[in-house]
Amino acid sequence: MTKSFHSLSSASLPPSSSSSAFQRMRLVTKDEYNEFLKSHDSISIENAKVRLVRDWKIEKFEPEKFVPEEWTVWSFPDRGDWATHIGNYRGNWSPFIPRNLIHKYTSPCDVVCDPMVGSGTTLVECKLLGRNGIGVDINPDAIMVAMNRLDFESDQLPKQAKEAELRLYVGDARRLDLIKDETVDLIATHPPYCGIISYSKSNIPGDLSSLKLEGFLEEIGKVANECFRILKPGKYCAILIGDTRRRRHYIPINLGVLSRFLDAGFILKEDIIKLQHKMMSARGRWRGHSYDFYKIAHEHLYVFRKLGRNERASEFKYSKRWW
Numbered sequence: 511m512t513k514s515f516h517s518l519s520s521a522s523l524p525p526s527s528s529s530s531a532f533q534r535m536r537l538v539t540k541d542e543y544n545e546f547l548k549s550h551d552s553i554s555i556e557n558a559k560v561r562l563v564r565d566w567k568i569e570k571f572e573p574e575k576f577v578p579e580e581w582t583v584w585s586f587p588d589r590g591d592w593a594t595h596i597g598n599y600r601g602n603w604s605p606f607i608p609r610n611l612i613h614k615y616t617s618p619c620d621v622v623c624d625p626m627v628g629s630g631t632t633l634v635e636c637k638l639l640g641r642n643g644i645g646v647d648i649n650p651d652a653i654m655v656a657m658n659r660l661d662f663e664s665d666q667l668p669k670q671a672k673e674a675e676l677r678l679y680v681g682d683a684r685r686l687d688l689i690k691d692e693t694v695d696l697i698a699t700h701p702p703y704c705g706i707i708s709y710s711k712s713n714i715p716g717d718l719s720s721l722k723l724e725g726f727l728e729e730i731g732k733v734a735n736e737c738f739r740i741l742k743p744g745k746y747c748a749i750l751i752g753d754t755r756r757r758r759h760y761i762p763i764n765l766g767v768l769s770r771f772l773d774a775g776f777i778l779k780e781d782i783i784k785l786q787h788k789m790m791s792a793r794g795r796w797r798g799h800s801y802d803f804y805k806i807a808h809e810h811l812y813v814f815r816k817l818g819r820n821e822r823a824s825e826f827k828y829s830k831r832w833w
């Protein structure tokens with residue numbers, strides 16, 4: 511595996527007074543996961559129960575006829591159920607999203623990081639496509655689900671997949687203290703949307719899903735800074751974000767997120783519209799036709815790039831913050 515991946519395991523940041531309140535990253539081991547499995551058949555995130563599968567019976571390891579996306583509107587009515595992908599973790603994203611991003615922006619053995627990994631969709635794709643993966647989540651139960659989704663082996667996997675090294679950490683995306691500067695090739699992540707889906711009813715300090723909009727955007731700014739720090743120059747950071755409505759008017763959370771990532775130093779490579787099909791969140795509750803607004807059925811998948819060492823920021827003037 512790549513040198514950079516092996517070098518991830520040592521702490522690289524000195525504790526800083528401004529961020530020392532954040533939970534530090536802790537590697538979750540296979541032994542810890544096996545112990546957990548002895549006493550748990552499932553975990554509950556809010557009111558959603560997720561079963562832990564003992565012995566995966568996998569019928570297919572990849573989507574039938576995968577055609578990489580070419581346009582800036584993505585739609586996956588069939589969200590994808592290959593390998594261990596199951597859509598029962600609240601707000602999990604379609605595996606077609608990380609699959610497309612990994613295909614477009616990485617090569618085998620590159621390092622991919624999802625700092626809000628949830629049920630591990632991104633890392634399952636890393637395993638299948640032979641990329642090294644780092645997953646982090648503030649919720650230890652989410653990490654157990656992710657480990658469960660990665661708990662499969664098969665002769666059908668390509669050789670490079672068998673070599674992929676995957677690590678899961680309980681930790682905070684605002685302080686990725688065990689990941690060294692400029693060691694990651696792709697960040698692909700999907701934060702909670704403030705006030706739309708709660709993951710821990712405020713029981714887990716640092717869970718961004720429990721914040722109100724202003725606080726949420728401030729903390730997303732810290733996530734953006736960490737993403738910028740760990741990413742190699744010239745590489746990509748993709749983040750999926752949705753909007754909401756209050757008092758029947760539109761709240762463009764995506765614009766706040768876009769601003770925070772540009773403020774962190776990224777330039778904008780893509781604004782992809784991802785259509786939504788089945789919505790379990792508050793947005794899904796609107797039914798019928800008698801509203802004075804349109805029901806939101808899209809999210810933004812922003813792809814940012816960190817400038818390469820010899821690139822001049824002025825050349826990308828209008829893909830930076832210019833307004």
Ligand SMILES: C[S@@+](CC[C@H](N)C(=O)[O-])C[C@H]1O[C@@H](n2cnc3c(N)ncnc32)[C@H](O)[C@@H]1O
Pocket residue numbers: 599600601602603604625626627628629630631632646647648649652681682683684699700701702703709716717718719
């Ligand atoms: C939308 S879900 C991610 C779903 C994931 N893409 C999947 O397919 O399962 C957002 C995740 O962010 C996690 N989260 C919330 N605040 C966090 C923080 N400060 N640091 C890391 N993870 C956080 C939540 O626990 C939740 O699992």
